[in-house]
Amino acid sequence: MASIALGQMRRRPAAFAGTAVALFLAVATMTLFGLLFATDVTTPEAVRKEAAGPGLMVIAGAFGEIAVLIAFFVVVNALGFALRQQHRELALLRTIAATPRQTRRLVRGQVVATTLLAAIPGWVIGALAARGLLDELQRRGMAAPDAPVPVVPLPMLIALAAALAVGLAAAAVAARRISRIALADALTASSTEHGRTGAPRLLAGIGALAGGGLLLNLAATRPAEQLDKAGQAALLGSLVLLVAVALTGPLAARLLVAALGAPVRALAPGAGWLADANLRGYARRLSSAVVPVALLVGLSGTMTIMTSTAGHAAGGTASSVTSDTDVWLRQAELVLLTCFAAVSTVNTLIAVTADRRREFALLRLLGATRPQLLRMLTAEAVLTAAVGVLLGAAVAVAASAAFSSAATGSAVPHVPVADCGWIVAGAVALTVPCILATGLRAVRGPAADLVGGSRD
Structure with a gap:
């Protein structure tokens, strides 16, 4: 199933490129706001009091809650469409004895591979964005001038885990219909739209x-x-x-x-x-x-x-x-x-x-x-x-x-x-x-x- 999953990704680079970009944005966004949150947590109380405004934690929360939800919205939309584009191929697999469980496993493999490919650039861009946003906030007096972005892996790992969870959930929903239909209906369903x-x-x-x-x-x-x-x-x-x-x-x-x-x-x-x-x-x-x-x-x-x-x-x-x-x-x-x-x-x-x-x-x-x-x-x-x-x-x-x-x-x-x-x-x-x-x-x-x- 792994080779079939990767082969389908190579055949449809445009569809999976869109999903990869969406996952990249999700990972980068969560990394950005996670690192800002970590900056606030690791900054001593006396240093935090030097900043005016609501504070890094409040800013990260206010920005992050909407931005992360939108990032996941984009992921679900992109991934759902990418899987619908494979409807015919997945139907063909069902007609040559692939079980529903194998079909779902193939889809999960594609999601995991795409997420891992998007994770490293997402981490890098998220960390750079966190540094840039912190510099701007410090310039405006909204963050302590000596507060550095901590080099900690936890926000990045949380970002990866969350992106994987959302991707797998979206894949489960998208793959449910094609993996459950009868074999005789698989090819007919692939060529029409309800x-x-x-x-x-x-x-x-x-x-x-x-x-x-x-x-x-x-x-x-x-x-x-x-x-x-x-x-x-x-x-x-x-x-x-x-x-x-x-x-x-x-x-x-x-x-x-x-x-x-x-x-x-x-x-x-x-x-x-x-x-x-x-x-x-x-x-x-x-x-x-x-x-x-x-x-x-x-x-x-x-x-x-x-x-x-x-x-x-x-x-x-x-x-x-x-x-x-x-x-x-x-x-x-x-x-x-x-x-x-x-x-x-x-x-x-x-x-x-x-x-x-x-x-x-x-x-x-x-x-x-x-x-x-x-x-x-x-x-x-x-x-x-x-x-x-x-x-x-x-x-x-x-x-x-x-x-x-x-x-x-x-x-x-x-x-x-x-x-x-x-x-x-x-x-x-x-x-x-x-x-x-x-x-x-x-x-x-x-x-x-x-x-x-x-x-x-």
């Missing part, structure tokens, strides 16, 4: 939606002197709502495409019709592409609107939410979260589009030209971006409204239109070029050869 969202997944999505609502209610009911806690609850609530979007993604994406597809079909009757049919017919594939776009827009929009609302509520007076130090911390957190979401978006879109080489080849054999395929992809890219932006914007509006209720007593937040416009433009600029650039590469080569078997 149109319905399963009841357990839908129930989990409803549960996540309810949990996000409870967190937003908690944020909205915080008193004015606890705006920092309201902000953390609102940001965590937005992440839980994005988990609900991921779980109910196929259903939500299909409904939005049905609503948005009509104008696209009217503007481009041929390519628009085909793009609309593709997106609605392959809702799970669409959901894989939409979720990272929604993550990017939802988190960035929430942070941007919350910061603007806090500043507007303070009216220019220095407070715990508008001081220069706190603004810098919020901006740093926004940059970090945006980087995670952008990496997830690029990884997923490239992998989703590259996996369609055989589909494009079949269309070419049926008479479609490369320009026609690119027009279809353009329409799909526009629809994908629009669905992702709408879902992310809905999450950002709900979270920032809850925070605004705590900050101003009104559910109407202060929206920086220009900044939000840049967020939308950035999401579109990532989505459309990624899909088109990967599509250009995917339509190259003889169509007959691609249909015949090669998908690399």
Whole structure:
């Protein structure tokens, strides 16, 4: 099984490269904040008192709890898609007498190998980032000037163990369906996509939606002197709502495409019709592409609107939410979260589009030209971006409204239109070029050869 697992990883480098990047980010993030936590623990009390502000432990906790959750969200999304790309190969193994236990063992082996490959660079970058962030905090007087980053292996080992645990859990969920279906159904299942969202997944999505609502209610009911806690609850609530979007993604994406597809079909009757049919017919594939776009827009929009609302509520007076130090911390957190979401978006879109080489080849054999395929992809890219932006914007509006209720007593937040416009433009600029650039590469080569078997 080990040789088969490594062989499949070599055959699908794009899919596992995305998973490796996601795991690298998770390990690096946990190493970064773990080392900051260790710095605070190993610094003498007398030295810690020299620093102003909340302290390294509080900063590491405030940054880390959201950043680590987002990193794991990215890992689960990337890994789930990588395993779905192997659906046919895993089905073939089932038809030649591979047992469900052997199939799951193969998937676990791939996860372990990918995590170990990502661990060392993750540790290195995490340690360098910890040193850089500590230097910046010391320069701003928020950390003791003589506090060094300790050379201890425990944060790195915890980061590796946590990444492995999340990866194996995600692999178990993703491999469950293909390892449990009957042998006679394995190949048929590998070539089609079920149109319905399963009841357990839908129930989990409803549960996540309810949990996000409870967190937003908690944020909205915080008193004015606890705006920092309201902000953390609102940001965590937005992440839980994005988990609900991921779980109910196929259903939500299909409904939005049905609503948005009509104008696209009217503007481009041929390519628009085909793009609309593709997106609605392959809702799970669409959901894989939409979720990272929604993550990017939802988190960035929430942070941007919350910061603007806090500043507007303070009216220019220095407070715990508008001081220069706190603004810098919020901006740093926004940059970090945006980087995670952008990496997830690029990884997923490239992998989703590259996996369609055989589909494009079949269309070419049926008479479609490369320009026609690119027009279809353009329409799909526009629809994908629009669905992702709408879902992310809905999450950002709900979270920032809850925070605004705590900050101003009104559910109407202060929206920086220009900044939000840049967020939308950035999401579109990532989505459309990624899909088109990967599509250009995917339509190259003889169509007959691609249909015949090669998908690399």
